[in-house]
């Protein structure tokens with residue numbers, strides 16, 4: 001009998017694993033739990049900016065989910081609990097992502113309904129001055145009348161001169177930049193978008209996968225530190241950071257499951273965020289490049305990604 005491999009969640013890493021579904025099926029009895037579509041975070045700001053009509057990625061059509069949600073997990077008896085019943089596993093891959101803090105509309109995970117709400121709001125307040133918050137502010141100001149960005153710091157992990165340039169561009173674009181902690185103002189805020197960072201999902205601690213408030217610890221192969229038959233991809237894992245790592249973690253886990261026993265290679269990720277029309281900010285560690293070329297590169301990467309997983 002083949003080992004039972006259960007894949008949970010349609011995160012970026014899982015899409016990479018599902019891409020090798022046929023190969024995996026030769027060695028495992030594979031089952032998938034999760035949704036049939038998800039929003040690709042790399043491109044949804046472009047939908048808000050009116051540059052793209054859709055950023056939905058789809059589960060491949062030959063894979064049918066056996067349930068739509070993991071409700072809880074028992075790693076001792078190796079059972080996933082879902083809305084339709086219990087699913088036992090020998091090997092488990094988790095790609096359910098981390099979640100927004102709940103300050104306003106959750107942007108993680110983004111949904112079609114969330115995007116529709118943003119599209120229909122003329123005034124938005126974005127909370128958080130990291131890459132996601134800044135990108136959303138630039139995207140929103142192209143289609144909305146009132147955009148406020150609350151941020152104690154703007155892009156604090158980048159050099160001061162880049163921070164100054166981006167702040168100047170934000171303000172000149174029409175974004176109201178409030179350089180302090182967000183305080184709720186029901187009369188003025190409009191739709192509040194929570195870009196203040198992601199936090200652990202509550203069920204991780206209940207399942208004893210992580211300590212309270214902590215991300216999940218893994219070994220160098222992305223196996224859970226205590227439960228070696230559980231692989232952790234994407235934002236759930238403490239050693240991973242961002243969508244590029246999420247994609248790479250899925251590729252790594254797929255290769256591992258198919259016999260390649262090399263450890264996951266950690267490396268600095270390249271990020272590109274939408275800024276002014278036709279421009280983007282590329283970051284690689286502290287190294288940055290703002291201009292038209294990063295925007296072309298971003299479009300190329302995003303259109304390739306959507307071509308792979310959109311149809």
Ligand SMILES: Cc1cc2nc3c(=O)[nH]c(=O)nc-3n(C[C@H](O)[C@H](O)[C@H](O)COP(=O)(O)OP(=O)(O)OC[C@H]3O[C@@H](n4cnc5c(N)ncnc54)[C@H](O)[C@@H]3O)c2cc1C
Nearest residue numbers: 009010011012038041069070096097234235242243244246
């Ligand atoms: C505006 C914005 C822009 C970003 N841009 C970039 C970028 O340019 N580059 C970059 O590297 N990173 C970027 N990021 C970060 C990137 O989006 C995340 O790091 C990435 O989404 C993490 O992917 P993941 O695989 O962990 O899962 P996620 O993308 O979070 O997906 C998890 C999936 O699992 C599903 N799920 C959740 N719970 C369950 C459950 N219990 N059962 C079943 N399914 C479940 C969710 O619905 C979702 O479909 C951006 C983030 C934001 C918010």
